[in-house]
Amino acid sequence: MNREINLKIKSKHVNKYKNGYPLIFKEAIINIDDLHKEGTIVKLVDEKNQFIARGYYGKQNKGYGWVLSRKEKTKIDRKFFEKKIISALNKRAAFYNNPQTTVFRVFNGEGDGVGGVTIDYFDGYYLINWYSEGIYTFRDYIINSLKKLIEFKAIYQKKRFNTEGKYIDEDGFVLGERGKFPIIVKENGVKFAVYLNEGAMVGVFLDQRNVRKAIRDKYSKGKTVLNTFSYTGAFSIFAALGGAKKTTSVDLANRSLPKTIEQFSINGIDYEAHDIVVEDVFNYFKYAVKKNIKFDMVILDPPSFAKSKKYKFSAAKDYKNLLKEAIAITEDKGIIVASTNCSSFGMNKFKGFIDTAFKEMEGKYKLMEEFSLPKDFGTIETFKEGNYLKVVFIKKIK
Template identity: 30%
Template sequence: MSSVHYPSASLKPHRDESLQGGHLWIFSGALQQPPRWVEIGGVLDVKSATGKFVARGYYNPQTDIAIRILTYNPEEQITVDFLRRRVAQAVQLRQVFDPELTNAYRLINSEGDGLPGLVVDRYADVLVAQIHTAGMERLRPLLIEALMQETGAQGLLFRNDSQSRKREGLDIEEPMIGAGTVPDAVTIRENGVYFTVDCWNGQKTGFFLDQRDKRESLRKYARGKRILNCFSYTGGFSVYGALTSPDTTVTSVDVSAPAMEAAQKHFELNHVSPDAHEFLIADVFDYLEEAVQNGEQFDIVILDPPAFAKTQNTRTNALKAYRRLNTLGMQVLRPGGILLTCSCSGVIGMDDVLGVISQSAQRLQRPVQLLESYTHGVDHPIHIAMPETSYLKSIFCRVG
C-alpha cells in the first residue's frame, strides 16, 4: 500500500455507484459526515460505507461538489509525478495536430483530461492556465513544474479571473506569470490561418479554440458568398470565410470595439484587405432587427453568441433568447442559405438547440435541412461518464 496516509471521508450506503461508473464528482449529500482535519482543497481518500477504498480526490466543504476525484488507484499518490503523467497523456493526445498547420489548442480540459478544476490552452510556445477549484489551487506549485517540464513551453500565464473561483472560496486574480516569459501578444496558426492572441486581456484565455473544426467546416460553404457573422469577437469565422475567395464578402457584428479592431488586424495578417468587408460595432439583436426591416439578405448567417444560460434558473429565458436570435437570423437568410447556429450554454442540450431551430423555422414557415452537427473538437475531450461537462453545440442547416 501507499506509504502516504491521507485523511478519509466515508460515503453513505450505495452512494459509490456513480463512482464505479467513472464519475469524478461526489456531492456533499453523499458523505456520511464532513471529514475532519482536512483543509479546504486538501487531498483525501474516499471510502465506501463498509470502509473499502473507492477513490482519492480533493475536498471543499464550501461547495455542493464536495470532492473531485483525481484517481481510483490507491497506490497513486498526488505528487508532481502524478501531475506529470496526466500532462504527458494530454500532450500525447494533442499530437494529432500537424504543428505546421496548427500550433494552438486546449492542452488540459479539466475532467476530460483527468485534472478537474484545471484548464490550460497552448498558444505556440505559451501556456495560459485557469484554476477554478481550491484543490487545484493547492497544487499550483506542482502544476507549474509538471506543465513546464512536460510541454517545453517558454512561458506560463495564469488567468484566474473566473467568477467560479468565488464559489470555491478563492480570490479573483489579475493575470500573473507562473513561469518563464509571456509576451503581450502571440501569433498562432490554426488550420493554416493566422491569428494574434492577447493572452493577458482577451476573453477566457485569449481565443475561442473550441470552434476550430467549425471554422474549418465553414470554408466549403463560403466561396463567393455574402456572409453575416454575429457575435464575431476577433473575427475567427470571418477570416476563414473571407479567405475562400476574393468574391466572398463578410459582415462582422460585435458590441466590442477592441474586438472589431482585432478582427480587422486578423484580415490583414492573412493578406486579406479589410476594406472589402464590413465591421460593425453594434448589439446583435438591434442590428438584426434593423436588417430585417431593411430587407437585408445574406447567403450565410453565423450565430455564435456568448452563453445565455449558466444555471438551470436562467434556462427558460435563455431558450426564449435563442428562439428570438434564430428567428431573426433566418429572416435575413436568403432561401437556400446556410445557417450556422451555436450554443455554449451548458444547461442547453443539443436537443434544445434543434428544438429552437425547428420552432423558429415553423414560425417563419420555412423548411430546414440539418446538414452537420458538432460538439467539441479533439482537444476538448469529455469524460464519458460525465456528459454534463459537455457544453458546446454547433449546427449547420440549409434554410429553404
C-alpha cells in the same frame, strides 16, 4: 501536503461514482459541513465508510470538486500529476508536428483526468487556466511537471475563480521569457493575434477549429455572411478567406472593433471591405428586418448567458427565439450555423430547438452537418456535460 478528509456519499449516488462520474456535486454529499479549506484531498466513502474514490475539494460553478482516482492506494502527489500530463502530451503528439496549426489544447480538465484545470499551447507558449482555488493549491505540482516535461518559450496562467484580492497576477506570467504581444499563431494556415497577458480571454476560442475550417472550405464562397456575437471576428476571417462576398461582424463589446480589424489585417484582408458593427445583436436583428437586409449565411455563437441594457439571454431558455431572429434574415437556400457551448442540454435537445424554431416560423430546413469538440478537447463517456460544444449547419429551404 494537502490534508485528507472522508466525504460521505449518499447511497443513491455511490454507483455513479463507482462507474466513473468525476464531478463531486453538493447533492451527493452527506457531511458537506466538513469541507472548509479548498485543496483538501477528499476520500469519497459510502455510508459504511467503504472507499469509493479520491479527489479534491474545489468550488466552481459546476460543483464542489473532482474525483482524481478510483484506486484506493493512489497518492495525489507530484508524480500523480506528472503521469496525467505525460499521458495528455502523448495523445497530442501529432498536433505538435503540424506547422499549419500552432495552437491547440494540451490538457482538457476531467477529460485528461484532472477536473478544474486546462492547458493550451500557443506556438511555444503555454497557458494554464485554473478554475478553482482548490486546483490552484496544486499549482507547484503541475507547473513543475510542465517544467520537467516540455520545452517552452514561457508559461502563463489565468485564475478563473474569485480571488478576492489574493493571488493577483499583473499579467499572468509564470516562467520563461515574457512574450511580446500579440503573438501570432496559426490555425489551418490562418493567423490569429493572441494575448496571453490580458483578461480572461486570449482572442480566439480553440474549440471551434473544425467549424471555422468548414465555413472557409465549404460554405462561404460568394456569400454574404453575418457573424453575430463575433468577439474578435474569427468566423468572419475564415469566411473572407473562403471567398465570401462580404462579412458583417456584430458584437456589443467596444473591443471587438479594434480586435477584429487586427485579425483581418494580419491575414492581409482589407477590413474596410467588410462591416464591423459594435451593436447589441438583438438590436441588429431588428434593424436588419426593418431594412429588409438578408444574408446567405448567419453564424450564431452566443455565450451561454449574456446581458445587455435591454436584453438577457440564456441559451437553455432563449436559443429557440434567437434562431427565429436568424431565420427571418437568412435568404432561402441560405445557411445558419447554430452553435452553443451550454453544457446543460445535449445535441438532441438542441436539434429540438431548431425544429421548433422553424415550425413556428412556418419554414423548412435541412441539417447539413454537425460538430462537437475537436480531438484535442478530449472528454470522457461518463461525463456527458464535458462534451459541451454543439454546432449544426442548417440549410433554410424556405
